[in-house]
Amino acid sequence: MSTGWRLTQYALNYKKIIIAALFMLSISVATDLAGPFIAKNIIDEHILGIESIWYQTTEGKNTAEYNEQFYKKEKNFSNGEEQGKEIRILQVGAKFVMVEDKLEFDGKRTFENGVITLQKGTEKVEYDAKELTTRELMAFYQLEIPGIMKLLIIYFCLLVISAIFQYGQRFLLQKSANRIIQKMREDVYGQIQRLPIQYFDNLPAGKVVARVTNDTEAIRELYVTVLAQFFTSAIYITGIYAALFILDVKLAAICLLLLPILYGWMLLYRKFASKYNHVIRSRISDINATINESIGGMSIIQAFRREKETEKEFEKLNTEHFTFQNKLLSLNALTSHNLVGVLRNLVFVAFIWYFGGQSLNPSSVISLGVLYAFVDYINRLFQPVQGIVNQLANLETALVAGERVFKLMDEQGENVSTERIERFQGNVEFDHVYFGYKEGEYVLKDIHFEAKQGQTVALVGHTGSGKSSIMNLLFRFYDCQKGKILIDGKDIVSIPRQTIRNHMGIVLQDPYLFTGTIASNVSLNEQSITREMVEKALKDVGADQVFKNLENGYDEPVIEKGSTLSSGQRQLISFARALAFNPAILILDEATSSIDTETEAIIQEAMDVLKKGRTTFIIAHRLSTIRNADLILVLDRGKIVERGTHEELMLVNGKYYQLYELQKGCAELTG
Incomplete structure (x- = not known):
């Protein structure tokens, strides 16, 4: 389906408003184009009527x-x-x-x-x-004055009617355009929610933001300015040609040559403008991504004195954008106004030639009023032509932006399910699971284990061994290529992703906080979670001791990512968030690795509260935090190489023993 047709389908959602606008536009054009006819009658019937x-x-x-x-x-x-x-x-x-x-x-x-x-x-x-x-x-x-005054009054009334309906059609077209873009942005944002996590692994956040904001704003110009101009111009041109045919068929037929010339020009223009606009929109997206990345990593950039290098990277993208903007500007400057000027001159040459020939014919009598009306209509004809040509750049920009937006919307996603099921018991089984982020390159190989309700399972291993990948599969951020994962005996692939996650909670190594307050970051504005539940969750994880000195308490403002809070404070809020949602399965993904010793002690005291009645998975580099786990899985290069309790694994004197002794030795040295 073409981009133009899909944009049309969006417009058809508000066809009643658009049809009303076009009706008002038609009346406005008809009343406006009546002017030259009235002037012709004043000249021929009254001024020259003597x-x-x-x-x-x-x-x-x-x-x-x-x-x-x-x-x-x-x-x-x-x-x-x-x-x-x-x-x-x-x-x-x-x-x-x-x-x-x-x-x-x-x-x-x-x-x-x-x-x-x-x-x-x-x-x-x-x-x-x-x-x-x-x-x-x-x-x-004196006999002509009443007739002239009557026609002038009619002309004035028509101008007033034209102005009223012109205002109405502009208001309605802009209203429909705003609604179309509002719906499109909601659809794009909704599509982002439907996309798998894997999609965002390969696309920087800035590029996604550019499609939701910049590209949809460019499309808005299509509905507000371009289509309004095209509709207006089309109706004006139709009305003017109708008037010209009424006045003189031959000259009107000559003027019809403008239409194929204009259409041919549009095809030629789009051939070059499309190429430039694709590069321009792409560079805008790259610039947004670069700015987003730079702001997020500003502390690293400044700490390692990379300001100049980062600026050069940005300048390179900005220069490419500037270059192609200039190419598009040159294309517009060389052709748009020049084209209309040439066409106008050609038509006036044809007009002078035609009327000059008519004046040499003794049988032809051309009134001054007809002459005036023709000149007026021909001048009016080039106003909409000029409008169309001037909007070709915006049209092409909008079509390219639309192509980029629809490319995002065409990505395969999954509808957000509102289905709810009873709370899990929490029995989890990985049945000979194979998984790879790239096809044929497995990062998990033949993973098989069971976690019973209420058990704590710890995953340990070196970086890249596959610990986090196991949790990604359990949360269905990704799906395995072979094997299956069962929760309470049911294959999770048969359950909608959102339904599964309704009874699961996760605490990440680097917790993410949203703009709001401490309390809103715990509840995430979920209506079923009351203020009392929020405060209880914070108290249960020991956060009341950390936040007791804040001026606004749990209503303390939190800015994006919680950058004004310490790592420990952010992690406590993340723990409280997981607890408030009361999950049946809890995942702690290296949740204590970035916490200071004092805060870790507070969290360790709350761990028993967190784990009660829940199946808990812990990914930890600090092996001291998982000594009490019911099952410890040791991973190496995507395989489970050892499994058992802390005591059992220490007796084996294998990989876990080596890791534990190594950390113990390091701790003694630092101590």
């Missing part, structure tokens, strides 16, 4: 007095009304003269010594004529 045929009549409505006689325009006579002597009023230069004869034809006019000469080609006729004074002329013109 040159119509006049007949002598009796005094009455629509009559003008001249030399004590009354005259009325031919069109103002009713059926059966008697017409007297015919007269004509002709303009010659700045003068107006009266001819009391019927004209054979009209043509080039000259007036001298009371005689007006009309010449058309080789033909020439002369008539006696009398020059009219200003007062005499105004007697005839």
Whole structure:
């Protein structure tokens, strides 16, 4: 499915608002385009209408007095009304003269010594004529003033209507655009929740943020500006062509050549602009990722004096972005306004050629009003054309941004399940499990063990031995390639991920805190967890001793990642969070490795409370913290090489014994 069609589908969610906007736009355009027709009538019927045929009549409505006689325009006579002597009023230069004869034809006019000469080609006729004074002329013109005022009032009313409906259509289009982008951002963010953890292993957070913010904002411009301009222009162009065909079919047909030229230009423009925009959007994403990474690692950057090097990396990306922005700018500058200018000049050449040819044809008479209307409509025609051309850059940017957003939304995810099951008993079994982050490269090989309800299982081994991978599989952050994992005898693959995690808790080595308060970070704003439960959880893990001196207590503000708190304080909050959710299975992933000795003592005292009634998995480098574990699994290169209690493993005098003695020796040396 194309990007354009998918963007259209989003728009169709709010089709009622968009249809209402287009209806208002149509009315606005129709009332606006009526202007030249009204101007044509004012010129032809009223300003130049004085040159119509006049007949002598009796005094009455629509009559003008001249030399004590009354005259009325031919069109103002009713059926059966008697017409007297015919007269004509002709303009010659700045003068107006009266001819009391019927004209054979009209043509080039000259007036001298009371005689007006009309010449058309080789033909020439002369008539006696009398020059009219200003007062005499105004007697005839006064009849036109009511008609002119009526048309001007109509024109003003149409302008007011056009302005009202123009405001309405802009408001509705922008409202629909904002709603479309609101829904799109919600869908994108919802898709992020559906994506597996593995997806984020390969995509920096800054790039994801760029798609949710920058790219969707670029798409917003599509709905707010680009489509509004395209809709407006399309209706304007349709209306103008309709008016041109009413005025003159041949010239309107010549103007139709603009449409294939404009379409061809759009195809050519997109060919180059698409390439530039892909690079620009990609570099924006890279810049966001770099900034995000730099801010997160600013302490390391400054500690190791890498400010200049980091700045150079950023400058490289920024320069590439600048280069392609300039290429796109050059493309727009060289073509957009120039193209419209060339097209306008071509149309005016065709216009002058056409009307010039018409004027040489004796049988053709072109009124000044028609001439004015054509010039006005042709000028108006290039306003929407200019608008379309100017929005091509934004259109291409939005399509590229849409392509990037939909690529994220097309990633295979899993719907967030709201299904709930009864609390686990906590019996866990790994049945000959094989797993690798990359296909064919197993980091866990033939893992097989059982953890009974209420037992504590410890996982030990060197870095990279597979300890954390086992926990990733249990939490279904990843799924194993071979074997199966059972909880209470049920294969976890048959249970939705969110349903499994509803009865599991985890404490990571580097706990993550959200912006809020200490209390909100414990409950994570879960409505089922009351304030009393939060305070009890904090007390049970010994946090009341650590946070008792804080000014706001458990309502102390926490900024992003809890950077104002110590490692120990953050870890205590993480322990309390796991306890407050009352999980059946608890995972402690090197949870005490970054805690000072005093805080570790507090946590060790709370460990018995945490483990009661729960199956607990502990990943620890400090072997002293797992001496009381019911089962210790020793991993080496993805395999379980030893298993048993602390005492049993010490008697084996194997890998666990070596690790324990090594740590014990190091502790004595540091002591």
